Amino acid sequence: MPDNADIADYASPPCFMHELTPDFRAPAADVPVDVVRWRKAERARLIEARLALSADERQVRSERIAGLLDLVIGKFSGRILGAYWPFRGEPDLRNWAIRAMERGGRIALPVVVEKGRPLEYRLWAPGDPLERGVWNILVPVRGEVVRPDVTIAPVVGFDAGHYRLGYGGGFFDRTLAVLPASTLKIGVGYAESRIPTIYPQSHDIPMDVIVTD
Template identity: 70%
Template sequence: MAEKSDSDTEIREYASPPCYAHELSPEYGGQSEPEDSWSCVLRWRKVERQRLIEERLAIDADERKKRSDRIASRLDLAIGKVSGRIVSGYWPFRGEPDLRNWAITVIERGGRIALPVVIRKGWPLEFRIWSPGDPLERGVWNILVPSRGPSVLPDVVIAPVVGFDGANYRLGYGGGFFDRTLAAMHRRPLAIGVGYAGSRLETIRPQPHDIAMDAIVTD
């Protein structure tokens, strides 16, 4: 999740971020920031992030399972052979597609599953091997993570998206963890974003620090 900031109050005062308010009405005469300014993009992303999360939380459990299963079947096509490879998945959070059953099939087919762990704000993620029955603990945002286990470099990184665009840029929760992690890796893994098709945006307004996924897989 994005951290609280002094701009939170300002966002609630606008139906659209103030730097785009002139788009709502030609009569708008207030001062606006350049559309590509980072502070403007941050405000716009915050509004879109909240909207998209609320939309996916409104999906009922049965429908979410159907969509998750469709994503799982398409992941197999995107990844190909998993035997002998380390695939980093995730523990679902706030209505994200649930791919835990699919992760077990990866293990059954000779692959290994790792889960991302936040070590500290501003640091890259650490990936730890996980198998069913391994001990878990509550990490950042109360998400379950392996409580112990070796740190590994995945061959495939699956990153849940809040939103995405046609250039495969991913809108996440605002912490920058996946971008920072991919940038720091000495060997680039296959990076795949997963999410619901309805989360597609025209653009996430990518910035120099944003790293595009190799592919986005949706339902």
């Protein structure tokens, strides 16, 4: 499968949240601006760290994650698995997705259809046409729109409460909010992505489980 194009990282402004204790909770009026600044800086740090890993190292770690995903998911046959196309050093689970289909599962990829709306999942199989979407990520050109039974979301960072630090667009949180409660929500990332807290806010939705290498 073709690789997606590299996207340049951008520097973040300095912030002072690193001076706070992990259990810090500021007054409600002060939290949003501080958290936004801290998350932006932490996001840049974590992405830079994973991009510093060699391609070979990322592949080895991705296979470890894939093996653990098999254990967490268990049954594949007849289930729709919401996967993703790797971006900016994320774990590459494309080979795992092929194996999942060979075991009777179906793969759906997320598509940004409009700012401020949940992601749309479209069924995908090898050979189906792809096009560049938001952030230059490859997405299915067409395909049946479905609701996955299992949603696998890459994390930039995560904490002990299974809260996920993403890219800041809010797409996955909006998506998780509308998925049925029965949907198995799995976050995947490298072990170094764990942080004491992401300072979860009211719109943040925890994953059921986080799988790392």
